[in-house]
Amino acid sequence: MPQPQNIIAIVYDYDRTLSPWSMQDDVLFKRLGLDGKEFWEKTNRLKADRLYDDEMAWIRLLLETPDFRSLGNGDLKLMGQDLRLYPGVPDVFSELGGFLNNEEYKRHGIVLEHYIVTSGLQAILTGSVLNNQVERIFGCELDEDSSGTVFWPKRVISHTGKTQYLFRITKGLEYMDFSRDVNDHMPDNERRIPFYNMLYIGDGPTDVPSFAVVTSRGGKALAVYDGESQASFETCMSLREAQRVDEIAEADYRGDTHLRRLMEHYVKQMAIRIVANQELEHSKKVIKAPRHG
DSSP states (O other): OOOOOOEEEEEEOOBTTTBSSOHIIIIIHHHHTOOHHHHHHHHHHHHHHHOOOHHHHHHHHHHTSHHHHTOOHHHHHHHGGGOOOOTTTTHHHHHGGGGGGSHHHHHTTOEEEEEEEEEEEHHHHHTSTTTTTSSEEEEEEEEEOTTSOEEEEEEOOOTTTHHHHHHHHHHTOTTSOTTSOTTSOOOGGGOSSOGGGEEEEEOSGGGHHHHHHHHTTTOEEEEEEOTTOHHHHHHHHHHHHTTSSSEEEESOOSTTSHHHHHHHHHHHHHHHHHHHHHHHHHHHHOOOOOOOO
């Protein structure tokens, strides 16, 4: 049946979007005593020489590391406590939707939800301060053997595979069993969160498939860069020049920053459109009483 479609969603990448580092460089390699530069060089060789997908390459290398194979998902979750985040994270999740508390928006039931879709390890993020601030975190998952240690990938989310989870979010399937086929047709008016009520925030070329899915369907996309990295800034500029994103901003999520203003602007635009659409639908259903004379 038709949905009220009064939910606005912001979907975030994680690595170099909510944090200046990948989670592997930030916490995992330190725990394992691995040299990050050497690890990523090996990953790139697997991709070039054996045609591995990026995520399968680094997951294979981790599972070939004895110290990693001695860990369980609980150990990965504990690492999440040490993740370092960009300024304003996680406060942005609770602060951003404050202006939706005015009477007009409340009357129309407008709410803001946050999601994270990452190609990194979900277990690490679920142990971080982010877990209780967002509706759902999607990431690569590892299965455990009978001794409780990781031994095989259970779910791998590639850069292009992230788009599946955008469709799960828009269709309201994010809490359902993964056996539910995300490709099942669902009419636009039955989608819980239409794409035009969605803002996607990422940092680089690996987010291009997600940028494209959201913007081609009326949503908005922002690319964020590390203020201490010229290369990061130039990457974001190239995305804007190629019209992959609507805007770019330094990854500072605190109040009164350029990024925060952009986020508030797009959320407010979506809220205004929801109000207008609901009032239009209401007016169509009103049957005016007959008038004398």
